[in-house]
Every structure is written in structure tokens, then in C-alpha cells.
Amino acid sequence: MASSDSDPFVLRAAEAADIPAVTVLINSAYRGESSAMGWTTEANILQGRRIDEAGLARVMAAPDTMFLLCFQDDRLIGSVQLQKVSEGVGYLGMFVIRPGLQGRGLGRRFMREAEATARRRWGVTRMTMSVIGLRSELIAYYQRCGYTLTGERLPFPFEDGLSTALVDGIYLAVMEKDLALAPAQ
Numbered sequence: 001m002a003s004s005d006s007d008p009f010v011l012r013a014a015e016a017a018d019i020p021a022v023t024v025l026i027n028s029a030y031r032g033e034s035s036a037m038g039w040t041t042e043a044n045i046l047q048g049r050r051i052d053e054a055g056l057a058r059v060m061a062a063p064d065t066m067f068l069l070c071f072q073d074d075r076l077i078g079s080v081q082l083q084k085v086s087e088g089v090g091y092l093g094m095f096v097i098r099p100g101l102q103g104r105g106l107g108r109r110f111m112r113e114a115e116a117t118a119r120r121r122w123g124v125t126r127m128t129m130s131v132i133g134l135r136s137e138l139i140a141y142y143q144r145c146g147y148t149l150t151g152e153r154l155p156f157p158f159e160d161g162l163s164t165a166l167v168d169g170i171y172l173a174v175m176e177k178d179l180a181l182a183p184a185q
């Protein structure tokens with residue numbers, strides 16, 4: 001049976017034991033053949049892995065950081081990095097829904113829950129994110145979710161050695177959302 005936007009899901013914080021499964025999920029949504037099932041693929045502009053287990057463990061261990069996992073019928077279907085970056089400001093990163101389940105409204109619901117979690121946990125009133133600037137369809141999605149481009153551009157982090165550019169001009173566009181304008185969850 002196909003999932004829909006009204007199907008229930010369960011959220012919980014990731015633990016160290018989740019690192020292998022979360023690494024596979026993140027890489028499946030962004031890179032490789034499985035990512036082509038969804039629309040979040042980066043495979044046409046980058047090759048390699050999005051993250052490895054050691055990198056995910058480092059991100060998870062950072063201060064004021066958590067990964068929120070989304071399960072449906074005991075199956076991991078989504079993951080998102082949440083971080084308090086300063087007083088009142090959070091960061092939302094590595095946001096994924098399993099590629100075969102994208103486009104059904106699950107991502108939008110999961111994002112609202114992730115934002116509400118950051119608001120409850122750290123009192124953030126503004127959420128930021130960085131998106132590959134060449135991904136106009138992804139930027140448009142986040143704009144529909146209430147995020148706006150700030151005009152700030154960051155270099156893409158190639159120093160981890162996991163990714164290789166397939167095109168020129170890859171950068172990260174910074175987006176933000178005023179959570180005070182969003183309905184509370």
C-alpha cells in the first residue's frame with residue numbers, strides 16, 4: 001500500500017546505533033541510482049557519497065545538535081539534522097524522505113514537526129538552511145514551505161573528499177524562515 005500525506009508517522013531522536021541506517025538513507029536520497037526515484041537527487045551535479053558513517057557521527061556529536069528520525073510502520077523513512085547555531089536561530093540540514101515516498105506530502109509534514117521540535121528544544125524563532133544553488137526545484141520547494149533566499153552564498157564543502165563535482169559553479173545558497181510567522185505545532 002502506498003503512503004500518503006495523512007498516514008501516521010513516529011518521530012524520535014537518532015542514537016549512535018542508528019548511524020548506519022541513517023547514512024544509507026541520506027546517501028540514497030541524494031546520490032546514486034536510488035536517488036533517481038525521488039526528486040531530491042544531486043546525482044546529475046555531484047558524484048560520490050553525501051556523507052559517511054564517521055562524518056555523520058561527527059555531526060551528531062556536535063553541541064546543540066540532534067538528528068530527528070521519521071518512521072512509518074517501523075520503517076525509517078526520513079531524517080533531518082537540527083542544530084541551535086545561536087540564540088534564537090536554528091539550522092535544518094540533511095533533510096530527507098526516502099526517494100520512493102517523495103512527492104506525497106510526508107516531507108512537508110516532517111519539516112513542520114522538525115521546526116516545531118527545534119522551537120520547543122532551543123526556543124529558536126528563525127530556522128536557516130543551505131541548499132545547492134543550482135537546485136532551483138529544491139529551492140522552490142523550500143520557498144513553498146516558507147523559506148526565503150538570503151542572498152548569502154557559501155562554498156560547497158568538497159574538503160571531506162566524499163563528493164566530486166560533475167558541473168562547474170556549485171555553491172550553497174542560504175535560506176531562512178521566520179518561525180514566529182509559522183503556526184505553532
